Amino acid sequence: MADFRRLVAASLLAGILAGLLLSILQHYQTLPLILAAERFETPDPGHVHDWQPEDGWQRNLLTVLFNGLTGFGFALLLTGAMYWRGDGGYQRGLAWGVGGYLVFFAAPSLGLPPELPGTDSAALHSRQAWWLFTAVATGIGLSGLFLSQNRLLQIAGAILLIVPHLIGAPHPAVIHASAPEALQHSFVLMSSISNGLFWLTLGGLSGWLLPKFTL
Amino acid sequence: MKTLAASTAISCSKFLPGLSAIVLGLSIVLGLGFLQDANSYLHNAAHDGRHSAAFPCH
Structure with missing residues (x-):
């Protein structure tokens, strides 16, 4: 090793x-x-803040x-x-x-x-799942497209690059950003x-x- | 035939070190980017880095 x-x-x-x-x-x-x-975030008065690093x-x-x-x-x-x-x-x-x-x-x-x-977004876990799926699909897709000599694998790679965006990322019904x-x-x-x-x-x-x- | 056997042997000996590096790398990246909501200390400590690297946050 x-x-x-x-x-x-x-x-x-x-x-x-x-x-x-x-x-x-x-x-x-x-x-x-x-x-x-x-500075635009409105603090929740009932919320006790855990430790966070000082500015x-x-x-x-x-x-x-x-x-x-x-x-x-x-x-x-x-x-x-x-x-x-x-x-x-x-x-x-x-x-x-x-x-x-x-x-x-x-x-x-x-x-x-x-x-x-x-910024209000969709539930954290659904965004993490889509993020991870997109990274994996893009990684495999790029490998098929650029690292393979096989035409079929190249086509499959190109399709994989698009799939996550056809499915679409999770978004809330109403987007609110402070x-x-x-x-x-x-x-x-x-x-x-x-x-x-x-x-x-x-x-x-x-x-x-x-x-x-x-x- | 001999050359083929030799080149296969090299890729076999290269398999484990490369795989170990990739598995370690994935554990670090996924650990830092994704396990943050398990612990608010970790969450707050890595907050700015995660926002700037476009990992999902909050």
């Missing part, structure tokens, strides 16, 4: 670096919008930790898949990064756009940009580091 340790090491480095970049981008692009949206370094540090850990997790998926296929180098890595962005951000966001706090619509639009735009840069960096770094660790 020496190779597994090398995959972990390459992924850890790529994940931490890309996670740091994402944290910096979010600090300037999405966090101000989240904080602004929270400032505590809140930012936890976001950096979250981004580093998810970066590590996503990098493990990329390096594991590249290792299987014998892929390496930053150019191949960038292509895998684009794939990761489509699977884990773009495709789920088509049905369930990134939301600011204070933050103004303009704020929500900026949030979708800003998180699309920051996550895109994150995935390109993560893919490029994973591809570049993988041969250095596994040779």
Whole structure:
């Protein structure tokens, strides 16, 4: 399992670096919008609030930790898949990064756009189920379309890409958001940009580091 | 024939390390993105990251 340790090491480095970049981008692009949206939320007077991080370094540090850990997790998926296929180098890595962005951000966001706090949506579990189903279908679909030489598998892959959107994401009958619509639009735009840069960096770094660790 | 056997052997030896990496990666990502409603401490700690990464929240 020496190779597994090398995959972990390459992924850890790529994940931490890309996670740091994402944290910096979010600090300037999405966090101000989240904080602004929270000012529109009306607090429920009967509701006792559990512990939550204090605004400032505590809140930012936890976001950096979250981004580093998810970066590590996503990098493990990329390096594991590249290792299987014998892929390496930053150019191949960038292509895998684009794939990761489509699977884990773009495709789920088509049905369930990134939301600011204070937005009423359908039940959490139904949204999570659709999100997960869309990510799995998009992942398998892209693999069939781009990694297979078999025409039938390519067609099946293309169909799989569309199926979650034909079914449609769960939405409540009446949509209510406490933050103004303009704020929500900026949030979708800003998180699309920051996550895109994150995935390109993560893919490029994973591809570049993988041969250095596994040779 | 020999080459085919050799290349199959390589992909077999590559199977387990690659699979372990992918399983670990999925556990981390799904754990952080989805098990948040089990515990409000975890929920609040990962709140901003989850919103910005477009994981379903609340």
